[in-house]
Amino acid sequence: MFELIGVPPQALFGQLLLGLINGAFYAVLSLGLALIFGLLNIINFTHGAQYMMGAFAAWLLLNLAGLGYWPALLLAPVIVGLTGVLIERFLLKRLRGLDPLYGLLLTFGLALIVEGAFRQVYGVSGLAYPVPPSLAGGVNLGFMFLPLYRGWVVLASIVACLVTWAVIERTRLGATLRAATENPALVQAFGVNVPRLVTLTYGFGVALAAFAGVLAAPIYSVHPLMGANLIIVVFAVVVIGGMGSILGSVLTGFGLGVVEGLTKVFWPEASNTVIFVIMAIVLLIKPAGLFGRAT
Amino acid sequence: MTAQLTVRDLEAWYGESHILHGMRFEVRKGEVATLLGRNGAGKTTTMRAIMGMLAQRKGSVGFEGVETIGLASHQIARLGIGFVPEERGIFASLSVRENLLLPPVVRQGGMGVSEIHALFPNLAARADSQGTKLSGGEQQMLAIARILRTGASLLLLDEPTEGLAPVIVEQIGALIRNLKNRGLTVLLVEQNFRFAARVADRHYVVEHGRVVDEVPGAMSSRDVEKLKTFLGV
Ligand SMILES: Nc1ncnc2c1ncn2[C@@H]1O[C@H](COP(=O)(O)OP(=O)(O)O)[C@@H](O)[C@H]1O
Ligand SMILES: [Mg+2]
Numbered sequence: 001m002f003e004l005i006g007v008p009p010q011a012l013f014g015q016l017l018l019g020l021i022n023g024a025f026y027a028v029l030s031l032g033l034a035l036i037f038g039l040l041n042i043i044n045f046t047h048g049a050q051y052m053m054g055a056f057a058a059w060l061l062l063n064l065a066g067l068g069y070w071p072a073l074l075l076a077p078v079i080v081g082l083t084g085v086l087i088e089r090f091l092l093k094r095l096r097g098l099d100p101l102y103g104l105l106l107t108f109g110l111a112l113i114v115e116g117a118f119r120q121v122y123g124v125s126g127l128a129y130p131v132p133p134s135l136a137g138g139v140n141l142g143f144m145f146l147p148l149y150r151g152w153v154v155l156a157s158i159v160a161c162l163v164t165w166a167v168i169e170r171t172r173l174g175a176t177l178r179a180a181t182e183n184p185a186l187v188q189a190f191g192v193n194v195p196r197l198v199t200l201t202y203g204f205g206v207a208l209a210a211f212a213g214v215l216a217a218p219i220y221s222v223h224p225l226m227g228a229n230l231i232i233v234v235f236a237v238v239v240i241g242g243m244g245s246i247l248g249s250v251l252t253g254f255g256l257g258v259v260e261g262l263t264k265v266f267w268p269e270a271s272n273t274v275i276f277v278i279m280a281i282v283l284l285i286k287p288a289g290l291f292g293r294a295t
Numbered sequence: 296m297t298a299q300l301t302v303r304d305l306e307a308w309y310g311e312s313h314i315l316h317g318m319r320f321e322v323r324k325g326e327v328a329t330l331l332g333r334n335g336a337g338k339t340t341t342m343r344a345i346m347g348m349l350a351q352r353k354g355s356v357g358f359e360g361v362e363t364i365g366l367a368s369h370q371i372a373r374l375g376i377g378f379v380p381e382e383r384g385i386f387a388s389l390s391v392r393e394n395l396l397l398p399p400v401v402r403q404g405g406m407g408v409s410e411i412h413a414l415f416p417n418l419a420a421r422a423d424s425q426g427t428k429l430s431g432g433e434q435q436m437l438a439i440a441r442i443l444r445t446g447a448s449l450l451l452l453d454e455p456t457e458g459l460a461p462v463i464v465e466q467i468g469a470l471i472r473n474l475k476n477r478g479l480t481v482l483l484v485e486q487n488f489r490f491a492a493r494v495a496d497r498h499y500v501v502e503h504g505r506v507v508d509e510v511p512g513a514m515s516s517r518d519v520e521k522l523k524t525f526l527g528v
Contacts, residue, residue: 097350175393179386186384189346190398191372191445 007265013144015261021150021219023257024157025051028212029234030241030249031161032205035168038181038244039201042092042103048231049111050206053080054213055222056118059129069132069218076214077207084206088199111228118224126221153215160211161250168246177201181244236279242292252290298357299324299449299480300345305354307344307504314340315504317354322449322497327471327481327512329491332501333527338484339381341501342451345482346378347371358449373401377447381454381484383438385426392422395441405446414470415440432463439470449480456490468494488522500525 036044057076061067095102131149138147168174180187180194188194220226241252256275264271298321305318314337322328330338344352347368356363363371386394412419415436435455442450456464471481471494485491492514500508510518
């Protein structure tokens with residue numbers, strides 16, 4: 001094959017795929033953050049810890065209950081989502097009507113507690129989680145070798161984002177959710193149990209994070225701080241996309257993953273900072289974010 | 296006729312400010328009653344207190360024999376009370392159709408969508424537009440229409456004619472009489488007492504968070520003079 005600007009295509013497409021995979025995690029995580037922020041007005045700093053909990057839930061299901069990847073992909077989000085429901089019911093609920101800063105502090109503190117507790121029990125060396133046998137190996141696409149599992153991660157993330165988007169934009173439930181994001185008191189005065197909707201939305205956002213965590217488990221090692229590092233980048237993604245825009249967070253997530261991957265090819269030294277540089281530029285030019293509405 | 300809505304000693308606060316000081320009035324089944332009063336008298340607050348939308352309220356609000364003071368807002372709505380807020384509350388992120396279908400049906404006997412579209416042809420024509428792209432009059436129609444779908448038997452309308460052209464005000468007057476003929480009960484807040492006089496069976500005058508007078512729907516010229524003094528017009 002030919003070379004592109006002095007870069008062998010294998011390296012280019014390899015990094016592009018890595019970028020897409022990172023982008024998939026950015027997209028799913030920032031989608032959950034956007035959903036939660038829209039309805040609860042809380043910046044959920046526990047999100048990274050909840051992603052980690054998803055990966056650990058999968059690992060525990062495998063090692064304690066003998067349940068493999070596919071059941072875990074369903075069960076782990078449900079279990080972690082339920083812990084989210086409890087957090088909302090017993091803690092976040094009490095913050096309603098207060099400055100969003102309280103929510104930020106509470107969820108940040110929770111993340112420290114959860115990550116600290118997992119570190120206490122499982123150490124920091126990381127645990128291996130096997131790729132499911134049905135997705136082992138890969139295919140040669142001619143221009144690159146595609147590990148099947150990595151292709152699956154991108155596909156599953158796109159499907160999760162599309163389904164979430166379709167529910168929000170195209171269904172009665174989604175319309176109720178959008179209305180409650182605008183004016184919760186009025187939606188409740190129409191007879192909708194808004195407090196329950198808020199609880200379920202938080203639970204769903206958390207479940208999305210856990211879903212991403214299960215997807216990540218076979219790629220990265222299952223590690224108590226796996227979410228702590230990722231979530232900082234995800235918050236930059238959210239700032240760039242604009243808090244509160246569903247489609248915006250998904251597109252920005254994938255887009256920035258790819259940009260990051262390409263930077264790795266052409267200017268490897270800058271790849272860790274490129275997203276933050278973009279964030280600074282976007283903040284200067286369009287403070288509400290690329291897809292955000294100025295308020 | 297029996298009272299459908301009974302408000303007794305209703306008090307309400309916004310944070311520290313005490314706004315309602317023992318509101319007392321009732322609305323009978325099938326009638327149109329108004330709350331008249333100057334700006335800031337507490338009419339909107341009364342509506343919001345009835346709907347349970349305030350953090351702090353006490354006293355008694357009975358609806359069809361059910362005491363609602365301890366209920367959450369959505370439970371009150373589900374008893375069969377429909378609310379049209381002063382600012383109309385049309386959602387920008389929802390289409391006209393989605394706005395119309397938003398409030399859940401709380402009782403049998405509400406209007407169907409086709410019936411509503413026959414009554415408000417503009418809403419059918421613009422079903423796919425963004426809700427807030429409608430004209431002020433159309434938004435008001437939409438705010439009322441979406442409540443008619445739910446089967447609510449008591450409608451709270453907060454200044455439905457505010458800021459609208461005379462021809463639209465006329466339409467809303469006709470609509471309210473139409474709703475009354477269908478057996479619905481209406482509690483109406485109005486500044487425009489000429490309009491109120493034409494649609495209502497009974498008026499309550501609100502001042503400083505309490506009802507200070509009650510006037511029958513068909514006003515004598517003495518009533519009119521008295522109201523003019525109260526309302527400062
Ligand atoms: N959200 C609020 N917070 C604090 N005070 C309010 C609020 N809304 C209304 N008020 C005050 O409550 C009083 C009654 O207001 P309102 O019920 O809106 O009057 P009306 O509808 O009769 O014009 C006014 O003095 C107003 O300033
Ligand atoms: Mg008012």
